[in-house]
Amino acid sequence: MRRKGRIAPALAIVWVDQDPVRGEVAVECQDAMAQLTRVRMRWRHFERKDKPAFIRWRAREFGALLSEAREVEDRVREAQEIIHEVELELRQHFQTPQNAYARVKFRRQNPGAPEPAHGASGGGKRMLTEFEQEALFQEWVRKFLGTNPDKMDDLAYDDGFAAFRRHMFAQAAQTQTRVEKVAARVQPEEPPRESDDEVVVDDRVKVLYRRLARQLHPDTRADGNVEASALWHEVQEAYAASDVARLELLLALSHLQGDTLDGGTSVGELLLVRQELHRSLQALSKSVREAEQEDAWDFARSGPTPQLADEVERQLRFDLANRRRYLSRLELTLAAWQG
Numbered sequence: 001m002r003r004k005g006r007i008a009p010a011l012a013i014v015w016v017d018q019d020p021v022r023g024e025v026a027v028e029c030q031d032a033m034a035q036l037t038r039v040r041m042r043w044r045h046f047e048r049k050d051k052p053a054f055i056r057w058r059a060r061e062f063g064a065l066l067s068e069a070r071e072v073e074d075r076v077r078e079a080q081e082i083i084h085e086v087e088l089e090l091r092q093h094f095q096t097p098q099n100a101y102a103r104v105k106f107r108r109q110n111p112g113a114p115e116p117a118h119g120a121s122g123g124g125k126r127m128l129t130e131f132e133q134e135a136l137f138q139e140w141v142r143k144f145l146g147t148n149p150d151k152m153d154d155l156a157y158d159d160g161f162a163a164f165r166r167h168m169f170a171q172a173a174q175t176q177t178r179v180e181k182v183a184a185r186v187q188p189e190e191p192p193r194e195s196d197d198e199v200v201v202d203d204r205v206k207v208l209y210r211r212l213a214r215q216l217h218p219d220t221r222a223d224g225n226v227e228a229s230a231l232w233h234e235v236q237e238a239y240a241a242s243d244v245a246r247l248e249l250l251l252a253l254s255h256l257q258g259d260t261l262d263g264g265t266s267v268g269e270l271l272l273v274r275q276e277l278h279r280s281l282q283a284l285s286k287s288v289r290e291a292e293q294e295d296a297w298d299f300a301r302s303g304p305t306p307q308l309a310d311e312v313e314r315q316l317r318f319d320l321a322n323r324r325r326y327l328s329r330l331e332l333t334l335a336a337w338q339g
Helices: 019-061 063-092 097-109 130-145 154-169 172-185 203-216 226-240 244-257 267-292 306-338
Strands: none
Touching: 019 063, 019 267, 019 306, 063 097, 063 306, 097 306, 130 154, 203 226, 203 244, 226 244
């Protein structure tokens, strides 16, 4: 083709033999798979041998200390739950922490019973005067809003005090009536119904799934290969999600495991496999390095030593002391709310 007196350069397709490149990448993938297998074996030995043996030994040697730690932890958990419920109660209604704590305790001691109204007087107690109600409001503003009520704008002060009286001293029956009226007017939207039509599966997904099934399906394999079984579970998940890229990756990986690499496996697919193997190897190696710092590492082989027993006991007592101090702070908070 001529353009302004010049001849355009001719374009040609150059055929590249991918077999050498494919073979090189395949070797790298197989090396990564071998490393991954070795690291996985160390991790499995730690999880299935070392850690259970260490836990059994620690339970025999420090049973009383562990029982005390569990008891303290149960008390910490219960106190945390009560404090969390009280904080939720304070966010939902204008009230003092003492009233919120009393309502939480009432619900816990009387499950299913109707709760007393917010601010309603009971047990023969007199109703608070407006002056006393305003004093409570000012205390609430200082403690929970962190603001000096004397510095509030008049309009904001009046609106806040009105809302405080309405939420804290209104009768429960009136509140319930308002809620029921609002609920009657607002009808929840009906969630969209799922279609009963069958999900359309991509043809490429079906082709890949059939090829993988011929190689990995348990009915076609009599060797009971653990790696192949794990791959088959991943194939099922990828097929359910119609994940073509994942299925192609699994197909290349199955070829590598079965030494059946052929021209149908492209260099790009092998590069993805290599990337996936390196990512898995890095993550598992990191877990193994962290496990090597634990007391349970290699315990099944080496067994307990006097030094290990001293370190474990010292750590257990240290942790127990910290949890006791934390429990004391929680119980002080609850005692202040109990009044």
